[in-house]
Amino acid sequence: xxxxxxxxxxxxxxxxxAISCKTEEPQAVQAPGAESAVAAASAAGNPFFQPYGTPFxxxxxxxxKNEHFLPAIEEGIRREEAExxxxxxxxxxxxxxxxxxxxxxxxxxxxxxxxxxSALQGAYTNKDLQALARTTAPMLAAHRxxxxxxxxxxxxxxxxxxxxxxxKLGREELFLLENTYKDFVxxxxxxxxxxxxxxRELNQELSLLSVKFGENVLGETNAxxxxxxxxxxxxxxxxxxxxxxxxxxxxxGLEGKWLFTIQVPSMTPFLTYSERRPLRxxxxxxxxxxxxxxxxxxxxxxxxxxxDLRRQRAAILGYPSHAAFVxxxxxxKTPDRVDAFLRQLWExxxxxxxxxxxxxxxxxxxxxxxxxxASWDWWLxxxxxxxxxxxxDDAALRPYFKLDNVxxxxxxxxxxxxxxxxxxxxxxxxxxxEVQVFEVRExxxxxxxxxxxxxxxxxxxxxxxxxxGLRRAYYEKGQRVPPVSTITCNFTRPTxxxxxxxxxxxxxxxxxxxxxxxxxxxxxGRYRSRTVARDSVELxxxxxxxxxxxxxxxxxxxxxxxxxxxxxxxxxxxxxxSSLFNQGxxxxxxxxxxxxxxxxxxxxxxxxxxxxxxxxxxxxxxGLIPEIVPRYRSTYFNHIFSGGYSAxxxxxxxxxxxxxxxxxxxxxxxxxxxxxxESFRKNVLEPFGTEEPMAQYVRFRGAEPKIDGLLRNxxxxxKK
Ligand SMILES: [Zn+2]
Numbered sequence: 070x071x072x073x074x075x076x077x078x079x080x081x082x083x084x085x086x087a088i089s090c091k092t093e094e095p096q097a098v099q100a101p102g103a104e105s106a107v108a109a110a111s112a113a114g115n116p117f118f119q120p121y122g123t124p125f126x127x128x129x130x131x132x133x134k135n136e137h138f139l140p141a142i143e144e145g146i147r148r149e150e151a152e153x154x155x156x157x158x159x160x161x162x163x164x165x166x167x168x169x170x171x172x173x174x175x176x177x178x179x180x181x182x183x184x185x186x187s188a189l190q191g192a193y194t195n196k197d198l199q200a201l202a203r204t205t206a207p208m209l210a211a212h213r214x215x216x217x218x219x220x221x222x223x224x225x226x227x228x229x230x231x232x233x234x235x236x237k238l239g240r241e242e243l244f245l246l247e248n249t250y251k252d253f254v255x256x257x258x259x260x261x262x263x264x265x266x267x268x269r270e271l272n273q274e275l276s277l278l279s280v281k282f283g284e285n286v287l288g289e290t291n292a293x294x295x296x297x298x299x300x301x302x303x304x305x306x307x308x309x310x311x312x313x314x315x316x317x318x319x320x321x322g323l324e325g326k327w328l329f330t331i332q333v334p335s336m337t338p339f340l341t342y343s344e345r346r347p348l349r350x351x352x353x354x355x356x357x358x359x360x361x362x363x364x365x366x367x368x369x370x371x372x373x374x375x376x377d378l379r380r381q382r383a384a385i386l387g388y389p390s391h392a393a394f395v396x397x398x399x400x401x402k403t404p405d406r407v408d409a410f411l412r413q414l415w416e417x418x419x420x421x422x423x424x425x426x427x428x429x430x431x432x433x434x435x436x437x438x439x440x441x442x443a444s445w446d447w448w449l450x451x452x453x454x455x456x457x458x459x460x461x462d463d464a465a466l467r468p469y470f471k472l473d474n475v476x477x478x479x480x481x482x483x484x485x486x487x488x489x490x491x492x493x494x495x496x497x498x499x500x501x502x503e504v505q506v507f508e509v510r511e512x513x514x515x516x517x518x519x520x521x522x523x524x525x526x527x528x529x530x531x532x533x534x535x536x537x538g539l540r541r542a543y544y545e546k547g548q549r550v551p552p553v554s555t556i557t558c559n560f561t562r563p564t565x566x567x568x569x570x571x572x573x574x575x576x577x578x579x580x581x582x583x584x585x586x587x588x589x590x591x592x593x594g595r596y597r598s599r600t601v602a603r604d605s606v607e608l609x610x611x612x613x614x615x616x617x618x619x620x621x622x623x624x625x626x627x628x629x630x631x632x633x634x635x636x637x638x639x640x641x642x643x644x645x646x647s648s649l650f651n652q653g654x655x656x657x658x659x660x661x662x663x664x665x666x667x668x669x670x671x672x673x674x675x676x677x678x679x680x681x682x683x684x685x686x687x688x689x690x691x692g693l694i695p696e697i698v699p700r701y702r703s704t705y706f707n708h709i710f711s712g713g714y715s716a717x718x719x720x721x722x723x724x725x726x727x728x729x730x731x732x733x734x735x736x737x738x739x740x741x742x743x744x745x746x747e748s749f750r751k752n753v754l755e756p757f758g759t760e761e762p763m764a765q766y767v768r769f770r771g772a773e774p775k776i777d778g779l780l781r782n783x784x785x786x787x788k789k
Pocket of ligand 1: 581606610
């Protein structure tokens with residue numbers, strides 16, 4: 070298998086501010102306030118306005134209708150305004166309890182509604198919900214700004230913050246106080262009136278440009294079709310890929326032809342198997358030229374404009390660059406540390422990528438191809454080389470990774486590590502019949518939380534895989550409110566002839582998302598707010614990937630779906646041996662994109678550069694070989710120009726230093742060692758987001774992480 074970067078949206082954990090990070094966390098709803106006649110009228114028959122009355126207080130998905138959301142969101146905003154108003158108007162001197170803890174406890178009703186709304190938006194959307202999102206997004210943004218830039222509220226927060234040394238607060242309280250204060254400051258609370266006005270303007274402009282950037286990428290993606298009407302042009306493609314393309318053509322009204330797109334699940338199989346080199350070039354070029362075609366969807370101007378507005382915003386707040394602003398909140402702290410880290414990895418990676426390119430060229434020459442390796446040849450010749458070196462193919466492996474078996478393997482692992490048990494709850498309400506719901510229990514039978522899992526693609530579901538939360542654990546009057554976590558994936562569907570049989574990538578993704586959910590399920594935060602450094606957020610998830618293909622665990626769960634026979638030792642060995650294959654490429658394309666991200670967000674004069682020229686120069690400076698294109702080029706780098714990962718794309722591999730080093734602890738003591746697992750749970754997972762991550766890590770490991778584990782894991786050790 071290949072360790073690649075998994076893209077997840079951790080719906081609640083990644084919203085970092087103390088105020089906005091609660092928007093996805095629901096809690097038991099209160100009865101509607103009698104003060105609002107409108108609300109009372111809307112409340113009739115609206116399940117958000119009544120106690121849920123469901124087991125474990127899960128959302129009553131069977132009773133929630135589209136029209137229930139808007140009145141509930143409006144009511145949620147009204148209630149939070151009233152709650153914040155009560156804090157501001159408190160005549161008593163500001164204290165931790167009446168200001169910081171009270172603020173942490175506002176907006177519960179709104180969070181409840183929003184959590185359900187975003188879960189459905191991601192996993193089971195429709196035209197009405199999409200239209201609703203366009204209405205509510207600006208409403209919610211303005212609501213958050215009204216709180217974040219409220220001067221009276223900030224004055225109270227600051228009053229508590231200024232006496233923090235005298236308050237003798239506990240570790241968690243101090244962390245909450247410091248982050249609440251920091252969120253206000255980073256949100257512009259210390260600016261003067263003119264600066265505040267400019268700050269709001271910049272945010273407005275940036276939000277619009279980000280939306281436009283994303284729309285252009287989507288438009289460019291949908292604008293390209295590779296339609297094949299000549300059977301000879303299918304040369305090399307396996308029957309399953311041909312069938313998929315025939316089905317796609319049929320859907321597009323092109324029955325009898327074959328359709329490929331530049332969406333990754335369609336393009337990658339084509340690049341991996343097609344023997345038609347000009348067609349490979351055509352599709353790959355269309356992919357990596359997205360947003361760079363000098364047409365009405367071009368993103369070159371937008372990218373540099375976004376970078377420039379961010380630079381201006383950072384300057385108003387007193388930071389030398391947008392990267393400096395972002396990184397202050399991460400483990401890495403400064404752009405210099407990120408740059409040094411990426412460069413340390415880049416050199417051995419480039420050596421490896423060059424070796425891989427040479428091996429592929431040798432294969433091309435050996436098999437009579439009279440051309441020089443190009444980016445659109447990499448997948449095909451890598452696949453040929455993989456088959457030659459390891460005699461390993463996807464089709465031979467999948468029968469051992471039936472979805473239910475993999476799920477039960479993860480459950481078994483959680484049993485071995487943490488003593489957990491999982492009880493299916495077929496009667497709990499769910500938003501789609503395919504969703505599976507489990508109650509998670511501790512070894513002694515205590516309730517831990519609820520887990521929803523939704524595995525297969527649908528037209529109503531966003532692509533990718535993610536772990537989210539319908540409720541995050543916290544304490545209410547000394548009682549733990551148990552969490553409700555979700556895992557949403559787009560895994561191979563069952564067919565008429567076979568159950569869902571996963572690829573090794575899908576298996577790894579399942580373990581990954583399950584790790585995020587464990588952090589949610591184990592969470593012991595006393596307060597509702599969490600502050601998770603972006604570059605530590607993948608530790609709980611990525612560490613789980615290490616177990617996925619351990620022979621000791623494979624023997625537990627990897628059983629043939631027809632015969633029940635355990636995966637043969639020979640196959641396990643091949644799997645292990647091939648794990649470092651193509652790592653130069655995978656790491657290089659990822660690092661190149663991370664370096665590009667950092668270059669944009671430390672640039673002193675983005676307004677003056679030419680986007681294409683700038684990117685070319687950055688790649689030339691690091692010596693990227695022309696056979697590899699960065700994983701994302703500037704004009705379709707949604708993560709940094711239309712998502713929340715600006716100056717943060719490096720975070721996956723930074724977290725990997727942590728997860729590789731943490732896993733070494735298990736390897737030292739035994740991969741199922743209960744004591745090590747308990748320590749990981751107590752020190753890292755339970756308090757995740759309630760303290761500085763390095764302090765937690767050191768408590769678990771006894772020392773800061775070393776990079777050696779990561780280098781070994783990716784085969785990047787410098788050879789002596
Ligand atoms: Zn993740």
